[in-house]
Amino acid sequence: MNNQSGSIGIGAMIVFIGLILVAAVASTVIIRTVEDLSIKSDDTIDARWQSKIEINSITIFVYEPCWQSSASTEDGCALPAGHHELLMWFTVDGDIELKASEVFYSISCQETRTVVTPYRSVSFFDGSKTQDSQASKNDNYRAHPFNMGYAVYLDNYLGNTASGARATVLEPGIDYAIMIDMYDNKNNFDIDNEGCRISLDYDVELMIYVEGGKDTYAIIDCKSTKRGTECY
16 A cells, blocks of 8 residues: 555656746747747847938929919919929838838928928828829820829839839938929829929938838939039
8 A cells, every 4th residue: 555655656756847848949949939929029120220321313303383373483484383392212221121002202491482391291202292294294104103292113114204113111332313303283182282393592401211221311403404414
């Protein structure tokens, strides 16, 4: 009786020790997994913090001299038309891809005309808050993503036809194009009196932001109002 009882006790002890060892191994695996995920998360945050938009060039896309439908005085102004748009080629500088909805821009200037707010509020690279251009509609661009303010693939950008395919994800090392909508007074929206004209008299400041990343700052300085003129 005593020997049998002792055997059962030793067996139970062996099983108990085995369970402890299994639990210890499992705990080690869980801890290592959590550490790996934490390191990966930190690396992703660091990579995003290093991400920014690299401007390759900026040119004039649409210039219509009117700047306000009721008070424009420039030569060549055919009221009420008034569009001031730039074409920007860019790449993503960094190690991770970005959603177009995570990148946006704003512009400001030393505009002296009191009827115009010298600032254009945030416009995202996914077309948010960007209006299509009446001038572009006249050139049969109405349905194209570029005309709606979307970032597009440069490989598909054919001259000035703005027919590039929309890019919803921006990858490092790929060339893209986007329309920078500076000023548009023919949409009958509140933002019609907001923005900056393409002007030879003052510079325009362009800020491009990446959520969780670095900002890009550029001075837009156009020496001519002719389409295709380099401004950066």
